[in-house]
Amino acid sequence: MERYARYAGLFKALSDPNRLMIVDMLSCGELCACKILERFDITQPTLSHHMKILCDCGLVSGRKAGKWTYYSLVEKAAQDFKDFLNAVITAEENCVCGADNNEECC
Amino acid sequence: MERYARYAGLFKALSDPNRLMIVDMLSCGELCACKILERFDITQPTLSHHMKILCDCGLVSGRKAGKWTYYSLVEKAAQDFKDFLNAVITAEENCVCGADNNEECC
DNA sequence: ATAATATATCGACACCTATCTATGCGAGAG
DNA sequence: CTCTCGCATAGATAGGTGTCGATATATTAT
Numbered sequence: 515m516e517r518y519a520r521y522a523g524l525f526k527a528l529s530d531p532n533r534l535m536i537v538d539m540l541s542c543g544e545l546c547a548c549k550i551l552e553r554f555d556i557t558q559p560t561l562s563h564h565m566k567i568l569c570d571c572g573l574v575s576g577r578k579a580g581k582w583t584y585y586s587l588v589e590k591a592a593q594d595f596k597d598f599l600n601a602v603i604t605a606e607e608n609c610v611c612g613a614d615n616n617e618e619c620c
Numbered sequence: 621m622e623r624y625a626r627y628a629g630l631f632k633a634l635s636d637p638n639r640l641m642i643v644d645m646l647s648c649g650e651l652c653a654c655k656i657l658e659r660f661d662i663t664q665p666t667l668s669h670h671m672k673i674l675c676d677c678g679l680v681s682g683r684k685a686g687k688w689t690y691y692s693l694v695e696k697a698a699q700d701f702k703d704f705l706n707a708v709i710t711a712e713e714n715c716v717c718g719a720d721n722n723e724e725c726c
Numbered sequence: 727a728t729a730a731t732a733t734a735t736c737g738a739c740a741c742c743t744a745t746c747t748a749t750g751c752g753a754g755a756g
Numbered sequence: 757c758t759c760t761c762g763c764a765t766a767g768a769t770a771g772g773t774g775t776c777g778a779t780a781t782a783t784t785a786t
Contacts, residue, residue, distance in 0.1 A: 583763065603701075665776070665777080
């Protein structure tokens with residue numbers, strides 16, 4: 515259950531259209547905050563809020579360079595997340611369903 | 621942007637640990653509501669609420685049979701979702717990043 | 727018909743979220 | 757040192773979310 519709670523945080527981080535698009539942009543490479551901001555109709559503090567959420571969940575990392583902050587996707591976190599989703603939607607040995615599906619219901 | 625908003629709804633549906641675990645259980649096959657309820661420390665109305673969210677986003681479907689309601693994963697929706705996530709975290713031709721990454725920043 | 731059972735809906739509550747404006751803070755430029 | 761610029765933080769606000777107890781609805785059993 516700990517595992518589910520941890521990944522649920524990642525799903526929540528991507529549950530906003532703006533953040534989803536930001537991650538898509540970052541998948542092509544590092545971008546500075548102002549470049550990201552250009553593509554959205556939100557204020558700078560709002561973008562900062564979204565970037566913090568993406569960083570806090572571990573999917574994105576920020577790098578300060580002078581006045582600018584560059585954000586990039588954390589490849590390993592993204593892969594782990596993808597693998598987790600795949601495991602969740604795929605039938606597995608040792609699944610949480612408990613393997614008592616074949617019992618008569620109720 | 622429409623596309624992001626649509627899938628953001630799916631991420632939101634999976635942003636709760638209980639719902640994430642429910643989907644994992646359903647990936648092994650159809651389950652009746654009471655069987656699902658057994659595995660959680662929540663009340664029946666709360667489970668009903670979660671199942672409605674999972675159904676509304678298209679990831680799960682419900683089938684009434686007498687007194688019972690059986691829920692199952694919608695395989696195509698799950699696959700499409702997985703493919704979308706993969707596209708988002710992978711660099712692509714024709715990406716939303718706009719391909720102007722190589723410009724000097726700001 | 728009446729009772730029991732499975733599930734959904736309603737109304738309430740505490741908490742969280744996305745957004746804004748205003749402000750703070752650190753780095754470079756003059 | 758002071759000004760400007762990029763970004764983060766604080767505070768406010770409207771709306772959403774997870775949970776519950778109470779109740780409604782529908783189906784099966786008596």
